[in-house]
Amino acid sequence: MSQVPAIIIAGPGTNRDADVRDALELVGADARIVLASELIERPRLLGDYRLAVVAGGFSYADSLGAGRMLALDLVVGLGEEMRAFVAAGRPVIGICNGFQVLTRARLLPGALGHNAQGRFDCRWVVLDPVPRSTSIWTKGIEDPIHCPIAHGEGRYVHPDPESLAAAGQVALRYRSTNPNGSVADIAGVCDPSGVVLGLMPHPENHIVARQHPRHCRGGGGPAHLGLRLFENGVRHAKEL
Amino acid sequence: MANYLFKCPDHPDRVPRVAPVAPRHRLTIHSNDADPRAAAITEGAAQLGMGDIGTVAVADIIFVDGDITAEDLDRLHGVLVxxxxxxxxWDPPTASGVEITLQPGVTDSDADAVRHxxxxxxxxxxxAATGTRIEFGDAVTPERADEIVARLVANPIIERWTHGCIEPIHPEGRDVAGAATVIALRDADEETLHEINAERxxxxxxxxxxxxxxxFASLGRDPTDLELETLAQTWSEHCAHKTFRAAIHxxxxxxxxxxxIMPLMQxxxxxxxxxxxxxxxxxFVGNAGVIEFSKGTTIALKAETHNHPSAVEPFGGANTGVGGVIRDVLGIAHKPIAITDIxxxxxxxxxLADLPDGSLHxxxxxxxxxxxVADYGNKIGLPTVAGAILYDRAYTTNPLVFAGCIGTAATRPLHEGPRAGDRIIVIGGATGRDGIRGATFSSATMDASTGEVAGASVQIGAPIxxxxxxxALVGAEDLYSAITDCGAGGLSSAVGEMxxxxxxDVELDLVPRKYPGLQPWEVWLSEAQERMVVAVPPRNVSAIINRCARVGVDAAEIGAFTGDEVLTVRSGGEPVAQxxxxxxxxxxxxxxxxxxxPDxxxxxxxxRTVADPAEAILKLLAHPNIASKAATIHRYDHEILGSTVVRPLIxxxxxxxxxxxxLAPPAVGAGLAIGIGVNPWYGLHDPEAMAYAVVDEAIRNVVAVGADPDRVALLDxxxxxxxxxxxxxxxxxxxxxxxxxxxxxxxxxxxxxxDxxxxxxVGTDGERHAVPPTLVITAVAHVPDADRCVTPDLAAAGNVLMLIGSTEIEFAGSHLDKVLGEPAGVGVAPAPDPDAPEHYRLLHAAMQAGLVQSCHDVSEGGxxxxxxxxxxxxxxxxTIETLGHDDLxxxxxxxxxxxxIVEIEPRSxxxxxxxxxxxxxxxGEVNDAGILWLPGVKPILVADLADAFNSGGPM
Structure with missing residues (x-):
């Protein structure tokens, strides 16, 4: 079967692009890292891909607020193409800074504020997939996903989390520990169609069992890999 | 203030401003929810003993100058808020507040973002410019507000503040192809030489x-300022290691x-x-050491200190310390993969009353x-993994910051250039007045006025x-013949060394500037960060420039290597140094x-006599040097790159x-272990034994996680x-x-x-305060099988606990003395154990055979x-039945x-x-009763051990 062409959109300061590439390649995608500036010069390039990732990092050094500058690039330079990509049902995922970018670009609802404790925080968390979610990325995943967070601005803010959940747009919630004060323990949300997912944690850093902090003591295991989200995304793209 | 994230070809600040000045607009932005910066100020004030200062609010300010329509202001508002x-x-606030903005000339990357x-x-x-606004409640007097801002928020070296609305100042000035100043030195007597030395x-x-x-007398001429400064930088302690190369009697x-005795470096x-x-x-050559544990992959190692800058401007100093050591690894053609910090x-x-004048708390x-450290490591996208935090009163005026970096590369011959004819290309940020004379500054003793006079020595980092x-540089290894970073001494050191x-032959006019008005010697010496110098054969110049343009970093050709063995520096074509x-x-x-x-x-x-050993154990666990560093560790991204197999917290x-x-990449079987050894307190009693002990500790730390003791490299x-x-x-x-x-x-x-x-x-009282002898050893070792790493957490009840190595009565510099007080006779510091290397080899064999469930080294606290x-x-x-010594x-x-200490399954x-x-x-053995039983010691709940360990304050 041919590989799914996947694009990882990077801005100046994106730094988990290579980690995402490792994850995508492990699930059979042909992943390429493309700079937003190159994409803006040739917007039609986006159409060559079946799946898009806005990867984590500190695009534009978080100047004036995380994700703001890269979102501006995407909206001004690439707005129509991005909308067409989503309208065609091609899966998009924004991770960490990518999530911040997608909310600022209004491709996802809500916003991400400073962590409630006021600091950057890196630790492993457990994510419960929300069964009623329309997200194609979490579809069929019942076991909790284990993966790390690494962010300073990950507190999810939304004026009406209940309706968001009712609409099936809450895809992932933090289990037991809410690391940043996100409303209703929300870790990941999707657009109404379910093809666009944004989440603060890093599923791309749990793609093999050895990466789990307690793998030697029976922690983690295949059912809890972050890789499962990428499997879903690539499968969906393949079926398009 | 060029910042290469943001391309502004017609940079307004590079063009002399012509009157009339455009109207200024200011946007004040408040957070809807509590701003964490406000809480940090309140907490900080309480910690410093300033009492409860009430509610504080923090806002961001964005200044834009120009004839901007109301509609455009709305659009800016729409994006910025x-x-x-x-x-x-957009209306200036009427309530009182203290407003802070950067000093003119200090890089303001947020302002670049506003322009973008x-x-x-x-x-x-x-x-454009940016600032911060702090609003205090009525209970805080203006004097009090000043003190809070000075102590906790602003640093006068890079920032200024005012009550009410502040007006940012943009650097003015014109480019001058300034000529060099000739320094009359030829006929100077020693007294005059001394004066010149002090004055400059x-x-x-x-x-x-x-x-x-x-x-210069033999040349029949006087040196230029640029020549003298270049010599001072190159011959500084920082660059030349004069002490480590000295003849010692x-x-x-x-x-x-x-x-x-033989020179120390030798x-x-x-x-x-x-x-x-x-x-x-x-x-010991080039920017970093290089080793090859697994065929085909070389590893570059380097650790640096950034002490003086961190004392004056802690954020910027530590920030650029990390940036500098990463460039060292880049400067030996390796891709950085991890950061360490001690x-x-x-x-x-x-x-506060005990804080010496001129020092920050x-x-x-x-x-x-x-x-x-967190800002640089997290933003550049490298895991900050190994480290240590030590507290001692002697570090109050001289904090120490050791930053290390590890890199990897596919094995290739080391670069042998530059060759005559190669072009000199500077890659990275533009040059400003930052960090002038850093190398000589770091070689000086500090005093109460250091903060003021050394202001220009502070560098500001831009991790992105x-x-x-x-x-730009990883993957470009075949395009250049030599590479080095611009660190201490700036271009003078980088080009001078190459x-x-x-x-x-270098033309300073070709060096990109952040702002106009720089003197030639300032351009030559500036320690503006994030710059590398490469020697590029002419046929590869366009390939390098194109690579840089693609990723969005500037590259400028500033001259060529000549073959005449003369370092020629020009300004406007005229030589200013030869x-x-x-x-x-x-x-x-x-x-x-x-x-x-020492003797x-x-x-x-x-x-020692310990009346209540259980209490001593809990006290030791809570001592700041031993207690959990979780609050710091969690601020560092130690997960990025997905290679962290054993983390700092387990x-x-x-x-x-x-x-x-x-560290081991997801698809690779073998890994790298990093261990740190440091103990200045032994050094106060026996520096030689201390050095031996910290080498042992660093090696023991890597052996404990599964590394091969026969494949270890060290950094000092x-x-x-x-x-x-x-x-x-x-x-x-x-x-x-x-x-x-x-x-x-x-x-x-x-x-x-x-070093x-x-x-x-030197305090205002004239007394000298020196740091204790602080030697940090970093061990980097080969882990044959990263799936078989061992950690210190006990695995299962019933497993057997064993002690490897012998226990002697060695208390000098111990942490027991720190918590119970040092007696008049301290005895001996820990001495070398000649059997240790063999023990480590045997233990490694047992680990390779899968026989060890958990393992922990014995260090501070015993x-x-x-x-x-x-x-x-x-x-x-x-449950322990036997101890390693008769003396409790x-x-x-x-x-x-x-x-x-190792944990072994009964069957093994x-x-x-x-x-x-x-x-x-x-x-003895592991129990699931949740209690630590030691002979002659009251039983202690494991929960109490955890509480004591995790109680050590916010760090």
Whole structure:
């Protein structure tokens, strides 16, 4: 079967692009890292891909607020193409800074504020997939996903989390520990169609069992890999 | 203020402003929810003993100058303010507040972002700036507000503030192809030389000044300011390691008498050459050491100090310290993969009244340094993995910041250029007035006025620009013939070093500037960060420039290597320096120094009486040096790149301390372990034994996680007081002796090192405060199988606990003395254990055979603390029947080196003992009662151990 062409959109300061590439390649995608500036010069390039990732990092050094500058690039330079990509049902995922970018670009609802404790925080968390979610990325995943967070601005803010959940747009919630004060323990949300997912944690850093902090003591295991989200995304793209 | 993230070809600040000045607009942005910066101020004030200052609010200010329509202001507002998080207002606030903005000339990357935003939106603006606004309640008087801002928020070295609305100032000035100033030196007598030395802050030795004078006298001319400054930078302690290369005449020591000892650096080199490890590719040359554990992949290692800058501006100092050491690895053509940091601070609870004049409070320094390390590492996208934090009163005025970096590359021949004809290309950020004379500054003793005079020595980091440098340079290794970073001394050091034996011709007008008005010598010496210099054969110049353009980092060709062995620097075509590279690099007279070697007690062993050992264990666990560093560790991204297999925090609740960390990319079987050894307190009693002990500790830490003790490389970092005091130099010489002795015994070569001397502070009372002898050893070792790493958390009840290594009565410098008070007779510091290398080899074999469930090294606090840490990490108890020494205090708290505690499944005990022979002692077993039972000690709940360990304040 041919590989799914996947694009990882990077801005100046994106730094988990290579980690995402490792994850995508492990699930059979042909992943390429493309700079937003190159994409803006040739917007039609986006159409060559079946799946898009806005990867984590500190695009534009978080100047004036995380994700703001890269979102501006995407909206001004690439707005129509991005909308067409989503309208065609091609899966998009924004991770960490990518999530911040997608909310600022209004491709996802809500916003991400400073962590409630006021600091950057890196630790492993457990994510419960929300069964009623329309997200194609979490579809069929019942076991909790284990993966790390690494962010300073990950507190999810939304004026009406209940309706968001009712609409099936809450895809992932933090289990037991809410690391940043996100409303209703929300870790990941999707657009109404379910093809666009944004989440603060890093599923791309749990793609093999050895990466789990307690793998030697029976922690983690295949059912809890972050890789499962990428499997879903690539499968969906393949079926398009 | 060019910042290469944001392309503004018609940079307004580079064009002299012509009157009339455009109207200024200011947008004040408040957070809808509580701003964490406000809470930090309130907490900080309380911690400093300023009491409850009530509610504080913090806002951001954005200034844009230009004739902007109301509609365009709305559009800017729409992008700059997120209504779910913030509210913004274009009307200046009427309420009182203190407003802070950067000093003119300091890089303001947020302002660059504002310009970029306006450009994207098609809104024409003339200039932009940013600021911060602090609003205090009525209870805070203006004087009080000033004090809070000065103590906790703003740093006058890079910022200024005012009550009410502040107006940012944009740097003015025109470019001048300034001529060099000639310094009348030829006929100067020694007194005049001394005056010139002081006036220009050259920090040269008297005989060096004479050598320079004589050199120019023989040429029949006087030097230019640029030539003199270049010599001062190149010959600085920081760059030339004058003390480590000095001829030393020593007296004293255990044997007494007088002896001339080999220069310290040579001792370390000879040691590495003698060990002759097959995996060493390059040691003590270039920017970093290079080793090759697995065929096909080389590893670059480097650790640096950034002490002086961190004392003056903690955030910027630590930030650029990390940036600098990453460039060192990049400067030997390796891709950075991890960062380490070892930090030494004064006590966090130091009363304000005890704070020496001109010093920042340790809390402020700690907050700034940790934030600086986190900011750089997190943003550049490298895991900050291994480290340590030490507290001692002696670090109050001289905090120490050691930053390390590890990189990997596909094996290739080392670069052998530059060759004559190669072009000189500077890649990275533009040059400003930042960090002028950093190399000489860092070689000086600090005093109460240091903060003021050294303002220009502070560099400001831009991690994203360095990320782009990595993006541009990794993969470009075949395009250049030589590479080095712009660190201390700026271009003068980088180009000067590369020009050794070749010669170079540089035109300063071609160096990109942040702003106009820089003098030629300022451009030449500026330590503006995030710059690399590459020597590129002419045929590859366009390929390099194109690579840089693609990732968005600037590259400028500034000259060529010549082959005439002269370093020629021009401004506007006219030479402003013409230095013979042989004189520049070899003309410095060797320093002649006197050392008084220490004569430590190594005979009289004195134990301790501990009335309540259980209480002592809990006190030790809560001591700031031993207690959890979780609050700091969680601020560092240690997960990025997905290679972190053993993390700094481990165990059932991820709150136990790991010995070493292990890195292995997801698809690779073998890994790298990193271990740190540091213990200045032994050094106060016996510097040689201390050095040996910290080498042992670093190696033991990597062995404990599963590394091969026969494949270890070491880095040394010395932070010492003024070596011109013979006793201080004697301690340094003794420590080097200890380093070499340990390296021979463990067969572990040093591959790179760095010394930072003159870590002293002269108080207004005239008294000198020196740091304790602080030697940081970093061990990097090969882990044959990253799936078989071992951690210290106890695994299962019923497993057997064993002790490897022997316990002696060794309490000098111990942490028991720190919590119970040091007695009059301290006895001996931990002595070398000649059996340790063999123990480590056997233990490694047992680990490879899968026989070891958990393992922890015994260090600060001794056996009892190590075992307690294993219990709390695994949330399991231990029942101990046998101890390692008949003397209870020694068995529990002595800090004898070479010891490890291991946990073995009952079915594996025979196999383990077969491997270890009689080199291990059966202690007892793991229990699931949640209690630590030790003979002669009240039982302690594991929950209480965890609480004590996790209680140590915010860090």
């Amino acid at each position: 997120d209504p779910l998080l913030q509210h913004g207002n 935003t306006a450009e994207r939106l098609g809104v024409a603006i003339d200039a 802050a050259l920090y040269l030795d008297p005989q060096e000044l004479v050598a320079i004078r004589d050199h 020593a007296t004293g020591g255990p044997e007494g008498g007088e002896v001339d 001792q370390l080199r000879v040691c590495t050459e003698t060990i002759d490890a097959e995996y060493v590719r390059s040691a 930090l030494c601070f004064g006590p966090a609870d130091l009363p 340790p809390l402020r320094i700690r907050e700034g340094v940790v934030a600086g 620009v360095e990320k782009l440098l990595i993006d 020009a050794e034996g070749v010669g170079a 230095l013979d590279t042989a004189f520049l690099h070899d003309g410095r007279p060797q320093r002649q120094m006197r050392a008084e070697l 430590p007690n190594r005979i009289e062993r004195l134990s 165990g059932a609740a991820s709150d136990g301390p790991a010995d070493g960390v292990v 970092n010395f932070s010492w007081g003024d070596p011109r005091r013979p006793s201080t130099l004697g301690e340094l010489a003794a420590a080097v002796e200890g380093c070499c002795a340990a390296a021979y015994v463990y067969d572990a070569p040093f591959v790179s090192g760095k 930072s001397l003159n870590n002293e502070y 056996f009892a603390v190590a075992l307690a840490e294993m219990c709390l990490a695994g949330r399991l108890g231990a 205090a020694a068995a529990l708290f002595s800090e004898s080196i070479g010891r490890l 005990v025979t196999a383990f003992e077969r491997i270890m022979g009689d080199e291990c002692l059966r202690l």
